[in-house]
Amino acid sequence: MIIGVTGGIASGKSTVARAFAALGVPWVDADDVAREVVEPGEPALAEIAERYSREVGAQVLQEDGSLDRRALREIVFSYPAERKWLESVTHPRIRQRLVAQLERRQAEGAPYVLLVSPLLFESGQSEMADRCLVIDVPESLQIARTAARDDVDEDQARAIVAAQMPRAERLARADDVIDNSGGEARLKAQVAELDRKYRALAG
Numbered sequence: 001m002i003i004g005v006t007g008g009i010a011s012g013k014s015t016v017a018r019a020f021a022a023l024g025v026p027w028v029d030a031d032d033v034a035r036e037v038v039e040p041g042e043p044a045l046a047e048i049a050e051r052y053s054r055e056v057g058a059q060v061l062q063e064d065g066s067l068d069r070r071a072l073r074e075i076v077f078s079y080p081a082e083r084k085w086l087e088s089v090t091h092p093r094i095r096q097r098l099v100a101q102l103e104r105r106q107a108e109g110a111p112y113v114l115l116v117s118p119l120l121f122e123s124g125q126s127e128m129a130d131r132c133l134v135i136d137v138p139e140s141l142q143i144a145r146t147a148a149r150d151d152v153d154e155d156q157a158r159a160i161v162a163a164q165m166p167r168a169e170r171l172a173r174a175d176d177v178i179d180n181s182g183g184e185a186r187l188k189a190q191v192a193e194l195d196r197k198y199r200a201l202a203g
């Protein structure tokens, strides 16, 4: 059984995944795979570098040839068409690797596996999941936690939230919901309860 775990930026997906991992549940992470597909030597990085240097005239590589993530982030969250283009280059490759990683985890005999992705619904990755778990927090908390954690100011955090599915729409598609507006103790209690439910469902 595959449980898709989603929520907007800084909603608490990684924190939730770690709480499930403490109970022996493995996870695969779309953000990690998204980083792998643009590592030096990967075809997606070559496509990105070529487009930005030739067509757009922007520098998105660092001196060592790796992706300048901050530069690309500033472009794609200011220009929606650029974000769509980047997704068209990365998402098929991300999906392919997620499928392989999920198969590997399942073959290792886990009771169920988590597929953790910020864009589970937006990218159609939810088709790979049997159930979808949404981590829910108010937008104001998302912005505050993003700005506290990342090298991102509040305006950019708002632009990233705006590029993602609205909260109500995400909640409408959830099979299960974790409310992560409280502290970590409340989060862990909700995870423990869901783990019992998922183990029962996985039989």
Ligand SMILES: CC(C)(COP(=O)(O)OP(=O)(O)OC[C@H]1O[C@@H](n2cnc3c(N)ncnc32)[C@H](O)[C@@H]1O)[C@@H](O)C(=O)NCCC(=O)NCCS
Pocket: 008, 009, 010, 030, 031, 034, 069, 070, 072, 073, 076, 083, 086, 087, 090, 094, 117, 118, 119, 123, 160, 163, 164
């Ligand atoms: C734009 C990039 C280079 C910025 O890198 P950076 O290191 O600053 O951020 P990071 O990758 O850690 O992402 C942080 C968060 O931004 C949000 N985010 C990332 N990409 C997108 C997107 N295409 N649409 C909406 N939100 C996004 C997610 O909530 C994610 O957790 C990077 O996010 C990227 O390559 N995005 C395209 C690939 C993608 O869609 N990844 C999301 C997982 S499928």
Ligand SMILES: Nc1ncnc2c1ncn2[C@@H]1O[C@H](COP(=O)(O)OP(=O)(O)OP(=O)(O)O)[C@@H](O)[C@H]1O
Pocket: 007, 008, 009, 010, 011, 012, 013, 014, 015, 016, 031, 118, 145, 146, 149, 180, 181, 182, 183, 184, 187
């Ligand atoms: N219940 C909580 N109480 C206080 N802080 C929290 C709670 N849950 C998560 N956080 C903090 O909020 C930030 C975002 O959490 P986390 O990294 O788990 O989110 P995420 O959804 O995986 O983020 P992203 O998709 O942006 O990578 C982190 O700094 C984390 O420590």
